[in-house]
Amino acid sequence: MEKNPMRRQLAIMRQALFDQGYLDEQFIQLEELQDDANPNFVEEVVTSYYRDSARLILKIEQALERKPFDFNKLDGYMHQFKGSSSSIGAKKVKAESTLFREHCNSGNGEGCVRAFQQLKQEYATLKKKLEAYFQLARQAGPMETACRPK
Amino acid sequence: MTVERVISETKDQFPIGMRVLAVDDDPTCLLLLETLLRRCQYNVTTTSQAITALKLLRENKNKFDLVISDVHMPDMDGFKLLELVGLEMDLPVIMLSANGDTKLVMKGITHGACDYLLKPLRIEELQNIWQHVVRRKKFDRKDRYNSGSQDKPHTEAAGIGNVDQNRKFNKKRKDQNEDEDEDHDENGHDNEDPLTQKKPRVVWSVELHRKFVLAVNQLGIDKAVPKKILELMNVEKLTRENVASHLQKFRLYLKRLSCVATQQANMAAALGSVDSTYSRMGSLNGLENFHTLAGSDQLHNAAFRSFPPSGVLGILNTPAGLGMHGLPSPGMIQLSHVQNSGSTCNDQSKLQSFVISGNHNANILQGMQMSLELDQLQNNKGVSHIGEQPTANNTTVFPVSVSLIDARITGCSNNPLIGIKSKSLMLEGSSQQATLHASASNLRDSVSAMGYQNGNNLSDFTSVAPAPNQLWDSKADLQGQACPISCNAGQIIRSAPQELNDPRKDAPYQLNVLCSINSSIPVNGAMVQLGQCLDRNNPILCRNMDLDSIGPPNFVDPLSIKHGEGDNSALESSAIEKDGYLIVQPRPQGSYIPDNIGSLEDLANAMMRREQDKGKPANGDFGCNAYSLRTCI
Numbered sequence: 001m002e003k004n005p006m007r008r009q010l011a012i013m014r015q016a017l018f019d020q021g022y023l024d025e026q027f028i029q030l031e032e033l034q035d036d037a038n039p040n041f042v043e044e045v046v047t048s049y050y051r052d053s054a055r056l057i058l059k060i061e062q063a064l065e066r067k068p069f070d071f072n073k074l075d076g077y078m079h080q081f082k083g084s085s086s087s088i089g090a091k092k093v094k095a096e097s098t099l100f101r102e103h104c105n106s107g108n109g110e111g112c113v114r115a116f117q118q119l120k121q122e123y124a125t126l127k128k129k130l131e132a133y134f135q136l137a138r139q140a141g142p143m144e145t146a147c148r149p150k
Numbered sequence: 151m152t153v154e155r156v157i158s159e160t161k162d163q164f165p166i167g168m169r170v171l172a173v174d175d176d177p178t179c180l181l182l183l184e185t186l187l188r189r190c191q192y193n194v195t196t197t198s199q200a201i202t203a204l205k206l207l208r209e210n211k212n213k214f215d216l217v218i219s220d221v222h223m224p225d226m227d228g229f230k231l232l233e234l235v236g237l238e239m240d241l242p243v244i245m246l247s248a249n250g251d252t253k254l255v256m257k258g259i260t261h262g263a264c265d266y267l268l269k270p271l272r273i274e275e276l277q278n279i280w281q282h283v284v285r286r287k288k289f290d291r292k293d294r295y296n297s298g299s300q301d302k303p304h305t306e307a308a309g310i311g312n313v314d315q316n317r318k319f320n321k322k323r324k325d326q327n328e329d330e331d332e333d334h335d336e337n338g339h340d341n342e343d344p345l346t347q348k349k350p351r352v353v354w355s356v357e358l359h360r361k362f363v364l365a366v367n368q369l370g371i372d373k374a375v376p377k378k379i380l381e382l383m384n385v386e387k388l389t390r391e392n393v394a395s396h397l398q399k400f401r402l403y404l405k406r407l408s409c410v411a412t413q414q415a416n417m418a419a420a421l422g423s424v425d426s427t428y429s430r431m432g433s434l435n436g437l438e439n440f441h442t443l444a445g446s447d448q449l450h451n452a453a454f455r456s457f458p459p460s461g462v463l464g465i466l467n468t469p470a471g472l473g474m475h476g477l478p479s480p481g482m483i484q485l486s487h488v489q490n491s492g493s494t495c496n497d498q499s500k501l502q503s504f505v506i507s508g509n510h511n512a513n514i515l516q517g518m519q520m521s522l523e524l525d526q527l528q529n530n531k532g533v534s535h536i537g538e539q540p541t542a543n544n545t546t547v548f549p550v551s552v553s554l555i556d557a558r559i560t561g562c563s564n565n566p567l568i569g570i571k572s573k574s575l576m577l578e579g580s581s582q583q584a585t586l587h588a589s590a591s592n593l594r595d596s597v598s599a600m601g602y603q604n605g606n607n608l609s610d611f612t613s614v615a616p617a618p619n620q621l622w623d624s625k626a627d628l629q630g631q632a633c634p635i636s637c638n639a640g641q642i643i644r645s646a647p648q649e650l651n652d653p654r655k656d657a658p659y660q661l662n663v664l665c666s667i668n669s670s671i672p673v674n675g676a677m678v679q680l681g682q683c684l685d686r687n688n689p690i691l692c693r694n695m696d697l698d699s700i701g702p703p704n705f706v707d708p709l710s711i712k713h714g715e716g717d718n719s720a721l722e723s724s725a726i727e728k729d730g731y732l733i734v735q736p737r738p739q740g741s742y743i744p745d746n747i748g749s750l751e752d753l754a755n756a757m758m759r760r761e762q763d764k765g766k767p768a769n770g771d772f773g774c775n776a777y778s779l780r781t782c783i
Contacts (some may be wrong), residue, residue, distance in 0.1 A: 013620040026270040033185045033273075041185060049178040079222060083248030086270040 006140035013133055022126050025100045027089030042136045050127055056081045057120065064113060074112060075104040092122040165280030169193045169213065173203040173231065174220040179269060183218065183246070186273050192280075200226035204234060211239045211372070215283045218267075221247040221254065229261045236262040237370025240378065246271070262368070281770065321614040354396055361385060362396060371404070 017023045027042075034041040060077045063070060082097040096119035103111030170192045174180040180196055187194040195214070197203050200223050212652060217235050221228035234244045242264040247254060250268045258266040264282040267275055354362070365382035366374040376394035383393070 026272075029186075029270070029272055030182070033182075033189055038185065045178060045181055045185075048181055052177050076222070079248060080176060083220075083222070083269045084176045086248060087176075087179045087182050089270070 004140060006136065008134070010136050013129075013136065017129060017133070019102070021091050021098050022129060023089045024094075025089065026086060030088060038150055043137075046088055046130055047085055049090075053081055053123070057123070060116060062128055064116060069109045069112065071104045071107055071112075075101055075117040078104065090123075090126055093119060096122050165283075166191045167193050168280050168283060169215045170195070170279075171203055171206060171214045171217045172196045172219075173200055173217065173223070174198060175223045175225075176220070179220065179246075179271075183271060186271055186276050189217075189273060190277050190410060198222075200228070200231045203231065207235060207239050207241070211241075216242050216244065216279060218246060220281070221245050221249070221258070229257060231259045232258070232263055233368065234370060236366050237366075237374065238372045239288075240369060240375070242286050244279055244282065353423035358383075358388075359396075362393065362400070366397070371401075387399065413518060635771045 001043070017046075030042045030045055056077055060074060062080070063074050063077065078097050078101050082094055085093045085097060096115060100112055100115035100119060103109075103115055155611070169363045172180060172183050172187060172194055173196075174183060175198050177198065180198055184194050184196045184582060195206065197206065200219070203217070203219070204226075207217070218233075219228050219231055223231075228245060228247075232245060235241055235243050243262065244265045245258040245263040245268050246269060247258075247267040255266045265279065328553050361383045362379060365379040368382055369378050374397060376390045376397055379397060380388060491731055534768070
């Protein structure tokens with residue numbers, strides 16, 4: 001177990017993210033890819049994700065302002081968004097994007113809008129949590145190798 | 151253990167060091183993918199653009215063992231990339247997507263993906279992807295090469311597969327007989343010596359040719375190897391050798407077409423209307439060319455329409471290197487014939503017009519091809535020229551036209567190719583569209599018709615093998631023979647066959663290459679070149695390249711665009727239906743064919759002759775004459 005209190009705290013924070021469903025197994029994959037050669041891999045990927053997905057979010061927002069909705073386009077954006085969200089293990093965000101796509105497929109404009117609002121919320125929440133997490137991680141110093149939660 | 155291995159160290163440690171090309175427009179996913187792959191100890195190259203990926207792959211086909219690509223990409227559909235890679239480079243491709251819909255997965259598989267992975271990726275999944283490389287290499291090797299010749303004892307040599315193949319083809323080229331033997335062994339084909347043995351000829355009907363072209367397109371001009379084509383075609387009783395020779399012819403045809411296309415382009419310039427089309431075509435690379443060409447059929451039509459059939463003839467007359475007297479006529483005849491044939495006539499006329507403007511022998515050929523193609527495009531409306539071009543589907547149908555167009559575009563000014571030796575080429579090159587088998591045959595026929603002039607069955611050749619793809623056949627079949635084209639073209643062609651195997655740089659099909667030949671390649675050469683050029687573009691070309699087994703008569707096919715049907719007035723001189731191909735024999739006195747056609751004829755003759763008599767240097771000893779003609783279509 002972590003001796004360093006900071007590390008302990010970090011571990012707890014991390015576990016909470018999993019327990020609360022913000023992150024899934026995929027995040028662990030990222031952690032496993034982090035090693036000495038790639039010490040900040042997880043953070044890099046997450047940063048990259050937030051940077052690119054921000055653009056997508058913007059595009060979707062703009063698309064939702066144009067009526068009538070171009071469901072195909074929206075679906076396309078969301079498909080991409082879902083792909084990258086799932087790559088970092090953003091569980092809730094991914095669930096919301098699935099919902100959004102369902103609404104797109106059924107042509108439910110209102111449903112899309114609602115789902116999108118939810119999605120943005122989850123997206124923002126996760127971002128904050130991860131930012132806090134990484135900040136702590138940097139403070140705590142090099143972590144032990146991640147191990148899969150049993 | 152490495153003692154017997156010749157592979158490099160990396161290969162020895164396979165799958166470690168396996169070279170993967172990863173393509174994904176999403177940077178996050180790409181980063182993840184790259185890291186995962188590196189963790190598996192693969193050698194990773196990444197790009198976020200499909201176009202860049204293609205470029206990288208085309209630069210050096212042997213640089214990568216495997217490609218992983220996302221399905222959803224902005225610059226190019228992942229499936230399209232998949233197809234292209236499979237065809238051109240014959241590399242295993244794994245698709246990636248966040249969407250796991252059965253339909254999509256099915257689509258991936260049908261497009262040739264080795265595997266379909268879902269995002270998010272896990273390392274476990276990637277750890278086993280090397281199996282695809284091994285599997286492919288192993289089966290290819292087994293299928294293709296008969297025991298051993300270049301088989302590597304280790305199957306893991308992922309990278310070797312391609313090399314092997316290439317080597318094999320090269321080897322084949324160098325040593326045809328030997329190869330044939332190998333082939334025989336492999337296929338149990340008793341086609342031992344094409345020249346000496348008269349095997350029952352395989353009739354490359356429109357349908358068959360179309361399948362061929364389709365297969366070639368699917369595999370990619372550069373990567374189309376007989377074995378694979380055969381597999382894709384899935385035709386009973388068709389041997390690899392048949393495919394090989396057809397492929398060879400087709401390649402020649404394509405080459406020819408490209409040259410012709412260049413010339414045509416020149417003509418087009420003259421014509422004005424088609425310019426854009428042509429240039430468009432010229433720029434097409436690889437498969438795209440086909441489509442474009444197909445699409446441009448309207449242009450053709452337009453262009454053709456403006457031209458009176460006679461125009462075509464005129465072109466044929468261009469002495470550029472045609473030397474063959476007869477050729478031009480046949481070609482012309484066909485062209486004109488085409489026009490007559492019916493709806494396709496338009497096309498034909500166009501072709502002809504092109505041809506005419508081109509003023510090159512090559513043009514003529516091209517024209518012929520074009521017409522052939524056009525015909526096809528026209529859905530074979532009574533197009534006799536191509537014989538039974540089944541499809542009018544532009545994309546596929548027109549091998550001939552495509553090739554022609556390409557030829558035009560390439561601006562090969564040396565039409566001589568076309569007329570000449572390229573006769574065979576022409577035929578072959580023209581068909582880009584793989585499916586244009588039929589058209590290829592038509593072309594071939596027409597080519598051959600042209601060839602007939604010389605009295606040889608060249609007419610077969612002339613038919614402009616529509617199947618550019620077909621021409622690909624790097625098989626030695628043609629190689630030996632096509633190469634002989636005495637003139638530069640010959641060289642080019644010669645090399646072409648060999649190169650057929652090689653991933654020809656992705657220059658829009660060899661057309662450009664051929665065109666550059668400009669040198670008035672002696673008939674034979676021309677032909678070959680065209681074929682080569684055409685290869686790329688026109689899969690259809692000359693399937694007739696079945697040199698080994700096809701006797702001159704075979705050539706006729708391509709062009710034999712059913713001359714019989716329409717008013718063969720023009721063709722009558724030599725429209726000979728052979729094997730379903732209409733061999734248009736350019737009447738020497740045929741009004742149409744001015745001397746220019748001679749080149750075509752020469753080519754055809756050369757081709758045919760080659761077939762018949764290797765030793766005999768038919769126009770420029772393009773043995774392939776016969777081939778080209780025939781296979782072309």
